[in-house]
Amino acid sequence: MELTGAEIIIECLKAEDIDYVFGYPGGAVLHIYDAFYKQDDVQHILVRHEQGATHAADGYARATGKPGVVLVTSGPGATNAVTGIATAYMDSIPMIVITGQVPKHLIGNDAFQEVDSVGITRPIVKHNFLINDVNDIAETFKKAFYVATTGRPGPVVIDIPKDITAEKVAFEYPSEINMRSYNPAVVADEGQIKKAVELMVKAERPMIYSGGGVIIGNGSEQLRTFTRSLGYPITQTLMGLGAFPASDPLSVGMLGMHGTYEANMGMHHSDLLIAIGARFDDRVTGALEKFCPDAKIIHIDIDPASISKNVKVDVPIVGEVTQVLDAVNALLEKAAEKTNKGAIEKWWAQINEWRAQDCLKYDRESEIIKPQFVIEELHKVTNGDAYITSDVGQHQMFAAQYYGFDKPRRWINSGGLGTMGFGLPAALGVKLAFPNEEVACITGESSIQMCLQELSTCKQYGLPIKIINLNNGYMGMVRQWQEFFYEKRYAMSYFDALPDFVALAESYGHVGIKVEKTADVRPALEEAFKQKDRLVFLDFITDREENVYPMIPSGAGLNEMILV
Amino acid sequence: MVYEENKTEAVEMRHIISILLENEAGALSRVAGLFSARAYNIESLTVAPTDDPSLSRMTLVTTGTDEIVEQVCKQLNKLVDVVKLVNLTDDVHVERELILIKLVAEDERRDEVKRIMDIFHGHVIDMTDTTYTVEVTGDSEKIDAVLKALEHITMLEVVRSGQLGMARGDKGIV
Numbered sequence: 001m002e003l004t005g006a007e008i009i010i011e012c013l014k015a016e017d018i019d020y021v022f023g024y025p026g027g028a029v030l031h032i033y034d035a036f037y038k039q040d041d042v043q044h045i046l047v048r049h050e051q052g053a054t055h056a057a058d059g060y061a062r063a064t065g066k067p068g069v070v071l072v073t074s075g076p077g078a079t080n081a082v083t084g085i086a087t088a089y090m091d092s093i094p095m096i097v098i099t100g101q102v103p104k105h106l107i108g109n110d111a112f113q114e115v116d117s118v119g120i121t122r123p124i125v126k127h128n129f130l131i132n133d134v135n136d137i138a139e140t141f142k143k144a145f146y147v148a149t150t151g152r153p154g155p156v157v158i159d160i161p162k163d164i165t166a167e168k169v170a171f172e173y174p175s176e177i178n179m180r181s182y183n184p185a186v187v188a189d190e191g192q193i194k195k196a197v198e199l200m201v202k203a204e205r206p207m208i209y210s211g212g213g214v215i216i217g218n219g220s221e222q223l224r225t226f227t228r229s230l231g232y233p234i235t236q237t238l239m240g241l242g243a244f245p246a247s248d249p250l251s252v253g254m255l256g257m258h259g260t261y262e263a264n265m266g267m268h269h270s271d272l273l274i275a276i277g278a279r280f281d282d283r284v285t286g287a288l289e290k291f292c293p294d295a296k297i298i299h300i301d302i303d304p305a306s307i308s309k310n311v312k313v314d315v316p317i318v319g320e321v322t323q324v325l326d327a328v329n330a331l332l333e334k335a336a337e338k339t340n341k342g343a344i345e346k347w348w349a350q351i352n353e354w355r356a357q358d359c360l361k362y363d364r365e366s367e368i369i370k371p372q373f374v375i376e377e378l379h380k381v382t383n384g385d386a387y388i389t390s391d392v393g394q395h396q397m398f399a400a401q402y403y404g405f406d407k408p409r410r411w412i413n414s415g416g417l418g419t420m421g422f423g424l425p426a427a428l429g430v431k432l433a434f435p436n437e438e439v440a441c442i443t444g445e446s447s448i449q450m451c452l453q454e455l456s457t458c459k460q461y462g463l464p465i466k467i468i469n470l471n472n473g474y475m476g477m478v479r480q481w482q483e484f485f486y487e488k489r490y491a492m493s494y495f496d497a498l499p500d501f502v503a504l505a506e507s508y509g510h511v512g513i514k515v516e517k518t519a520d521v522r523p524a525l526e527e528a529f530k531q532k533d534r535l536v537f538l539d540f541i542t543d544r545e546e547n548v549y550p551m552i553p554s555g556a557g558l559n560e561m562i563l564v
Numbered sequence: 565m566v567y568e569e570n571k572t573e574a575v576e577m578r579h580i581i582s583i584l585l586e587n588e589a590g591a592l593s594r595v596a597g598l599f600s601a602r603a604y605n606i607e608s609l610t611v612a613p614t615d616d617p618s619l620s621r622m623t624l625v626t627t628g629t630d631e632i633v634e635q636v637c638k639q640l641n642k643l644v645d646v647v648k649l650v651n652l653t654d655d656v657h658v659e660r661e662l663i664l665i666k667l668v669a670e671d672e673r674r675d676e677v678k679r680i681m682d683i684f685h686g687h688v689i690d691m692t693d694t695t696y697t698v699e700v701t702g703d704s705e706k707i708d709a710v711l712k713a714l715e716h717i718t719m720l721e722v723v724r725s726g727q728l729g730m731a732r733g734d735k736g737i738v
Contacts, residue, residue, distance in 0.1 A: 118590060123601045127644040130589070147644060181586055181647040305638035308631070 005134045005165035006035035009098065012141035013042050015173040018069050020045055020060065020432055022053040026073025027113060028100030031165035045432065045461060048453035050077050052425040054084020055451065058093050059426025062412045063387055064433045065218065067094040067148050074100045075113030078159075079120065083419060085155050086124040090416025091239060092216055094153035096144055097121075103163040104132065117159045126154030134167040142174045151184025152303040153216060186302070188319025188327065196274075196298045196315045197331045203272035204343035205294075205350075206232045209255065209284075212239025212415065213277020213301060219243070219321035220408040223276065225329050229336045231344065233351055235263035237278050239415040242405035247384075252351060253360075256284040257552050258397045261359035261561060262351050264552065267292055268559040269350070275299045277321050280310040281416070290557030300324050359550050359563055360401055369518050371395060371470045371542045374525075375402035378440060378468060381525040386438040387412065387430045391423035391447030394476035395468075397548045399442040421450030424467065428454055431463040438466070438529060445471040445498055445539075455508040458535050466528050467537045469501060472544045480547050484562075505537035512537045574629035578607070580659060580729045583622040583640060584648040584737055587613050591620065591645040598643065604628065604636050608661075608726030619647065621737075623729045648737055656732045659703045662725040663710065664689075668718040669696040677717065684710050695720065703727075 003011065009032055013021065022045045025033045036044050047053040050072045057068025068088075072081050078099040088095045102111040118130045127147045129140050140158060148156040200206065208230075214223050220243045227234045227250055234244050235255040244251055253260035255267055267273070273295040278284070285291045291311055299306075299313040300321060307316040317324055362372045375398050378386075388403055390396040390413040405411045412430060414422040427441040448469055458465060470476075478493040502512030511534045515524045521540065528536035550561040585591045592611055599606050607625040614621045626636060633651070641649050652659075669677050669691075677696050681688060686700035700710045704727060711722070731737075 119593070122590070122594060122597055128590075179644070182644045303642070305635065305642050307638075309635060312631075 001170070002168040003171045004031065004035065004168050005137055005160070006031040008134070008137045008169070008171050009141070009160070009165070010035050010039055010042060011171055012138055012173060013069060016067075016141070016145050018042055018067075021069045021071050022047055022056045022060075022429065023071030024050050024053060024073065024077060026077050026100065028074035028102060028162045029071060029077075029098075029165075031162065032071065032098070032100070044071070045457065047425065047457050049451065050080035051084050051421065052428075052451050052454040052457065054081045054095070054097065055087065055419075055422050055425035056429035056454070056457075057095055058084060058088045058422075059389055059412055059429030060433050061088070061093050061095055061429075062426070063409050063430040065409065067096055067145060068429065070095065070097040072097070072099055073113065074102055074117065075115050077113075078115055078117040082120060082124065083421075085121055085157065087414050087417045087419040087422060088155040089124045089126070091212060091414065092152050092154055094148040095155035096148055097155060097157045099157060099159045101130070101159045101161040104161045105163075107161065117157065121157045124155070125157050128157035128159065130159045131161070131164060134164045134169045137164070138171060138173050139177070142177045143179060146177050146179070147182060152213075186319050188317050188324045190327070192315055192317045193324065193327050194331065196317060197328060197335055199272055199296060199298060199315065200230060200274065200332075201335050201338050202340065203232075204340055205269060205271040205347045206230070206274065206344075207266050207270040207272070207295075208232055208234040208274045208276065209237070209267065209278055210234060210240045210243055210276040211237040211278025213279075214240055214243040214321050215408045217277060217302065217321035219277065219325055222322055222325035222329060226325050226332070229329065229332045230339060232274075233266055233348070235259065235266065237281070237284055237415075238400055238413070240278065241400060241411045242408045245406040246404035247406055252355070254400055255558070256281075257286070258401065258548050258550065260401075261357045261550055261563065262354040264550070264558040264561055265354045266351050268557065270295045273297045275301075275313075276325070277301060279306045282310070285310060286552045286558050286560075287555050290560075292558075357563070359561075361564060362546075366543065367518055369515065369521060369540050369542045371398045371472070371540075371546055372402050373518060374468060374470060374521055374540050374542070375399055375442065377522050377525055378442075379403050381522070381529055382438050382440065386410070386440050387427075387434065389413065389423045389426040389430060389439070389441045391441075391443040391450075392418045392420045393444055393447060393478075394472075394480065394546070394548050395442050395444045395447070395470040397477075398470070401548075420447040424448060424451050425454045425457075427465045428458055428463050431465050432461070440466040440468055442468045442470070444476060445469060445473065445501070446475045446495070452504075455505065455510060455535070459509045462533070464531070464533050464535050467535070469537065469539045470542050471498075471501070471539050472542045472546065473498065474544060476546075477548070479545070483545070483547070484551075484553070501537055501539040505535070510535040510537055512539065514539045514541070516541045574631065576627050576629055577633070577653070578625065578627050579633045579651055579653045580657070580727055581624045581626065581637065581640070582650045582652050582729055582737060583624060583646060584614070585620050585622060585643075586645040586647065587618050587620040588645060592622075594643050594645055595622065595624070595640065598639055599626075602639065604632065608724075610726040610728060623727055625727050650731065650737055652729045652731055657729055658732060659727050659729045660701055661704055661707050661727050662699060662701045663707050664697060664699050664723045665714065665719055666695055666697045666721040667714060668694060668720065670694050673717060677714070680710075680713050684713070686710065
C-alpha cells in the first residue's frame, strides 16, 4: 500500500517506538499534522514556542534514555528550535528534530518562511539531513535514529520539504542500517585496561572523576561496583550527579567552579585521576596549567575526540562505559585487595580534614529565606527521590550542591550550553514520561520568564509539576560576578518590574503560593506536593544577595577557591 | 633557562591530510564549517569526486602543533560524512599542485617566459598578442620557485589548485 510522505513519517516514528512528539504546527508541516490527526499511536504535545518543544523533548530524553522527538515548521519554527538543539548537542542528548521546509522548487528562492535549516543547525547537531525524495524518508529516519542514539549521542535534524510529504510511495522501514562512514561501535583495548588497573592499584592519592557520560551510557551500576571495590573517593561533574549516590561516604560531592572544597582539593593533590565519561570542561578544570599537577590521568570515554582535548592524558581508553567498567571490575575482583591500604587510609584522613571545612555551610538560622535551605527542605519533602530539572544560574548550583542525588537521570539541567529557560519545558517532558513520579523545576525569577509560556502547555495536558522559584529579584549569578569582579556595579542584572507570580500561575489555571519566611518553607512545600493533580508555582522570596560558595574565579586553579 | 623555555614551546607544523568523504550535498561545508567553528587553519583545500562517484577525495593542508592537528583529525573523523582520513605527513607521500598564470608577454619577454617554462617543465597553454597563460605542476616549493622566477614580469592573474597528495607505496586509502 502506498502512503504519503507525511504518513511515512508517522510510521517511522511508530517503528522507532516513539510515544510523544513535541511540536508546533505551521505551513510547511501541515501535511504531517494532518497525518497526526488521523492516528492515535504517536501523541503530539503542542507547546507554546518551539524552544519549549526542544527542551521538553530533551528533558524526556534525559529522564528516559530514549530519543526525544521534535516537529517544527520551516523558517521561524526551525530558528526558534536552534537554542534547544544546541542545548542537547552540548550535553550529548539523543534527539530527532523534524523541521518542515518550503517546497523543493522554492528552496533557495527566499520563499516565505524559508531558512537554510540544515546550514543553520550544522555546527550544533551530530548530523543533519535534507530529504530530496519521498523514497528516501524511511531510510533517512532509520539513519537519523541510529546516529542520534549510538556512540556519543546527539541531536539529528531532518529537514523535509513540504511537497515531499504529500507525495505517495510504498513504505518499508529498513530493519537495519549500515553506514560506511559511521561506525560507533568501539571495543576498548585490553592492554590499556590492564595498564589502567595497574595504575589504580598502585595509586596513593587517587580520585575518581565521573561525568555525564556515565549517565548517558547507563553505566551507574558499573560505576558503583567499581568505586566501592576500590574504596576510593569519587567526585562527579554537574552532568554526572546521581550516577554515584551523593549519600555514599565515598562521594566527595561535585567538583569544579562551584564544587566542594574536598572535591577540588582532592583533585588538585591527587596522584591518579580516573576520569570516566567526563570531558575536562573549563568549568571543571579551572586554569589548565594548574590542573592536577601531580596526577597521572586515566580517561575512559566513548568519544576519541574527548581524549587529550584539553588535558593531556596518560592512559586513554576509548569505549562504552559499561563495557570498559565491566572489564575493569573483572580485573579488580582479584587486584582490588592489592591496593595500598596504608596510603589510601592517609589519603582519606586528608580528605576528611578538607571535608571538615564544611564548605557548604550557610546561615541556617536566617529568617530571610536562604535558597540553600529551600533545596534541602525540598530534598526532605520528596525523600530525595524527585526528578529535578533546573534552569541556569545560582539556583542551578544550589540544586546541584544541596539536593544530593542518589540515582541517575534524576538531575536534569543544561550543563554545557547553560540555557536559561530550559527547566520548565524539560520538567514537562519528564512528567509526561513519568506521570507517577514527583517532578520539580528549580528555577529563578529570571530564568523562568524565558520559557514561561509553557505553563499553558502544562495546563492543556494536565502536568502537575512543582515549580520552585528562588526569587531574589536579581539575575543572581550575574550579580554575584558583578559583586566579585565589577565592584558591585550591578549592570542590568535586576528587573524593575517583576510579575506577581502567584497571579500569573493562577491566570494559567494553576496554583500559586508565595513564601516569604523561613518558617513557611516546609509547610508550603508539603502543601504543594499534596496537590497531586495540580501544577503548583512556589514563589520563594529569598535572600537577595546570597552567593554560591565555594567559587573558583576564572584563571585560578582548583586549590584556589573562595570559601564562605 | 632561556634554552629550556624555548624547548618546551610547541612547534607549529604544516600537515597534509587526505580525506575520503561521502559525495553528498553539504559534506564540504561540514568540513569547512568545522575549521571555522574551532578556529583551525586551512591553508588549502581541494575536493572532487573519485573513480567511485559516491565518494569525494579531499586534500587539506593545515598548520598547527601536533596536539591541535591530532584534534583536527579526530574532529574530522567524527563527521558522519567522513569515510576515511589519513594524515599523509606521517609517512612518505607525493604532493602536487597546479598553477595557472596569465602574464604580460611582449617582445623579448615572450622568449624569456618560454625559457622559464622549459626549466620548470611548464607549458604555455593560451596566448594573445600581449599575454601568455602558462601552467606548471609540482610540489608547493616548486610552485613557489616558479612564482619567484616570474616575479619581475607583470602577472595579470594567478590561480593555484591547492595541494593534492597521495601516500607512496602499494597501499590505497581504503
